Amino acid sequence: MSIDPLWDALWINVHLATMDEAAGAGDGYGTIRDGALAVRDGRIAWVGPRRDLPSGWRVVTEHDGRGAWLTPGLIDCHTHLVYAGNRADEFEMRLAGTSYEEIAKAGGGIASTVRATRAASEDDLVAEGAGRLRRLVAEGVTTVEIKSGYGLDTANELKMLRAARRLGKACGVEVKTTFLGAHALPPEFSGRADDYIALVCDEMLPAVADAKLADAVDVFCEHIGFTPAQTERVFDAAKAHGLPVKLHADQLSDLAGAQLAARYRALSADHLEHTSVDSVRAMAEAGTTAVLLPGAFYFLREVQQPPIAMLRHHRVPMALATDCNPGTSPCTSLLLMLNMACTLFRLTPAEALAGATRNAAKALGIEDEVGELAPDLRADLALWDISQPSELAYAFGANPCIGRVTRGRVSAT
Ligand code: NIG
Ligand code: FE
Numbered sequence: 001m002s003i004d005p006l007w008d009a010l011w012i013n014v015h016l017a018t019m020d021e022a023a024g025a026g027d028g029y030g031t032i033r034d035g036a037l038a039v040r041d042g043r044i045a046w047v048g049p050r051r052d053l054p055s056g057w058r059v060v061t062e063h064d065g066r067g068a069w070l071t072p073g074l075i076d077c078h079t080h081l082v083y084a085g086n087r088a089d090e091f092e093m094r095l096a097g098t099s100y101e102e103i104a105k106a107g108g109g110i111a112s113t114v115r116a117t118r119a120a121s122e123d124d125l126v127a128e129g130a131g132r133l134r135r136l137v138a139e140g141v142t143t144v145e146i147k148s149g150y151g152l153d154t155a156n157e158l159k160m161l162r163a164a165r166r167l168g169k170a171c172g173v174e175v176k177t178t179f180l181g182a183h184a185l186p187p188e189f190s191g192r193a194d195d196y197i198a199l200v201c202d203e204m205l206p207a208v209a210d211a212k213l214a215d216a217v218d219v220f221c222e223h224i225g226f227t228p229a230q231t232e233r234v235f236d237a238a239k240a241h242g243l244p245v246k247l248h249a250d251q252l253s254d255l256a257g258a259q260l261a262a263r264y265r266a267l268s269a270d271h272l273e274h275t276s277v278d279s280v281r282a283m284a285e286a287g288t289t290a291v292l293l294p295g296a297f298y299f300l301r302e303v304q305q306p307p308i309a310m311l312r313h314h315r316v317p318m319a320l321a322t323d324c325n326p327g328t329s330p331c332t333s334l335l336l337m338l339n340m341a342c343t344l345f346r347l348t349p350a351e352a353l354a355g356a357t358r359n360a361a362k363a364l365g366i367e368d369e370v371g372e373l374a375p376d377l378r379a380d381l382a383l384w385d386i387s388q389p390s391e392l393a394y395a396f397g398a399n400p401c402i403g404r405v406t407r408g409r410v411s412a413t
Contacts, residue, residue: 014065028350073142085116140382149387
């Protein structure tokens with residue numbers, strides 16, 4: 001590593017969970033006890049054991065971590081956190097025995113959030129989303145993906161995406177936006193799903209791409225969403241606009257969605273409760289990341305487990321996210337997802353933390369930017385009052401985050 005002796009900031013008296021597979025103790029966390037991390041121009045300039053600090057360094061600001069742990073800033077790689085209203089009434093209906101699919105077919109579900117979101121102004125969406133985003137940020141989150149998909153017409157999808165981008169600036173967090181126009185069929189297209197897909201491909205997606213408001217394109221491929229053939233049409237349009245794709249795949253049934261995603265070299269296939277071994281193999285070959293969403297699994301009282309052992313066996317990177325949304329995961333705690341991934345899906349705590357850092361970055365295609373403590377990556381960090389990194393998955397309902405750094409600067413939690 002070449003050393004420039006003048007750094008902007010240096011953390012010492014810290015233990016590092018670098019999440020860099022090549023670094024540290026080989027314990028799944030890339031642990032470096034008594035480490036040091038230097039920042040220059042918003043990027044990590046040096047990271048390693050403190051005793052190996054190169055001689056002659058000078059620094060503008062030195063931070064004494066007092067024995068805390070430093071990790072990459074957490075990344076929530078799948079959220080729908082821009083929306084209006086809530087669906088507590090549907091929660092009560094589901095508890096009384098009505099299923100998520102039945103509610104959707106009766107005009108509730110996603111459609112009810114679409115009504116509320118269409119009625120809301122962009123400012124309303126920013127105000128409502130800010131509360132949720134701040135709760136994520138308080139837990140050390142520095143990057144969040146936010147999907148559209150409750151507007152379902154050009155103006156309202158653009159409104160959602162603009163609100164998402166504004167939220168990133170307002171809350172000091174990197175926001176990646178995903179266009180999810182094909183989330184549900186809006187009522188005005190009832191019985192005309194193919195016509196709606198034509199609108200998504202020919203009008204909405206080009207408008208979103210022109211305005212540079214999306215970093216990726218997603219579809220809800222499901223019997224209550226869109227068919228594999230319709231998904232392909234949207235993916236073809238996304239590719240034509242140079243946008244990477246992701247997919248809500250195999251959540252409620254196996255439509256071979258993950259395989260379809262792999263065929264399009266999707267960044268990620270998400271949910272995956274009903275994914276088959278053939279699809280897992282296809283994901284492995286394509287380099288598609290599996291995004292696991294234990295909040296939705298829990299909240300829908302799902303019993304079908306995603307194929308964790310198979311994903312592990314085929315070395316498909318596993319990411320974790322909140323899926324923050326009003327219908328299936330009204331959750332604003334990524335740390336709780338770490339715990340649930342361990343208790344419900346039997347991930348190890350190290351796999352869980354990798355899921356909210358290194359692999360979450362892969363799910364967004366930004367692994368060259370963030371997700372590990374490694375030289376040249378952006379200095380997005382979280383500081384924790386813990387004595388070992390497994391505590392992040394172990395304690396639920398706790399928030400040991402005591403500091404957050406974005407682009408090398410200490411920022412509010
Ligand atoms: O990820 N499955 C589709 N989309 C969301 C649910 C959205 C909603 O119910 O509002 C999900 O679970
Ligand atoms: Fe989702």
